[in-house]
Amino acid sequence: MSGALDLRTLLARCTARLDTAGGPAGTAFFVAPGYAVTAAHVVGGAAGIDVWLHSPPGNWQGQVQDVRPAAAAVVAGRPYPPPDAALIRIAGGPQHLCALLGGQLPGDGTPVSVRGHTRTFDTVTVTAETESFQLSGELETPDLGCTLLKLGHGQAAKGMSGAPVLNPRTGEVIGMLRSSRDTGTDLGAWVVPAAVLCRLWPQQVRLRDGRLDRHYALWRRAAQDAAAAVPGPGAGGMVIGSIEGDVGFIMSGGHADVVNVTGAPPARPDGTGGER
Secondary structure (H helix, E strand, C coil), X not given: CCHHHHHHHHHHHHEEXXXXXXXXXXXXEEEECCEEEECHHXXXXXXXXXXXXXXXXXXXXXXXXXXXXXHHHCCCCCCCCCCCEEEEEECCCCCCCCCCECCCCCCCCCEEEEEEEECCCCCCCCEEEEEEEEEEEEEEXXXXXXXXXXXXXXXCCCCCCCCEEEECCCCEEEEEEEEECCCCCCECEEEEEHHHHHHHCHHXXXXXXXXXXXXXXXXXXXXXXXXXHCXXXXXXXCCCCCCCCCCCCEEECCEEECCCCXXXXXXXXXXXXXXX
């Protein structure tokens, strides 16, 4: 099984559909034993409410333990204030997989993957949906401790709020999708970096560091496989040298023909030719 396929499976196992008393509300993912995170607006910015999580390994009942910020900070007609994150405490249930959170941010142009739970299929049924994006920049917010990541070249459908954002090149979850930039286009989404989540709830998230069972080890192995599979500089082609001189045209029958310059690979250190 390839590293990419492993990561896809692992992402699915740590992601859950989040329901409130009013029905399906969004997405959450597990960040530590007994804890999951989602966007604060998904749970109405209210701590203490009951939620239900559903994912391939099983079902969990939980309670919103903390929201940042609470709904009282919301101003009508304006976006939910940053960071827009909530911590959920899981009350027992089947063993779940924790996401491997990344501490370093990838550069602009890095492809990322998101898995959320949406009503895209028929506007009624909630199903899992994945989407690919590219990291395209950052956005400073009024909260000095929260600079959001900016995703482009992909459509963040309604219901993906709270979803994990995976960097397939490293196998790490780099953050939580907070909100779409435009649900009707491929404009992308805003992301709360994983480092912000760790800073908000250090004691809870730190619990994952002691989880060295075979399930958590899968993330590390898949991350190593993904990193090893990334082509190095110059991969996919061969540099055969350079040509210096003036560019000119070759006339043939009154037409300017295109000249293709070809050459053999460089000689090997033993002095033999480059052809095999």
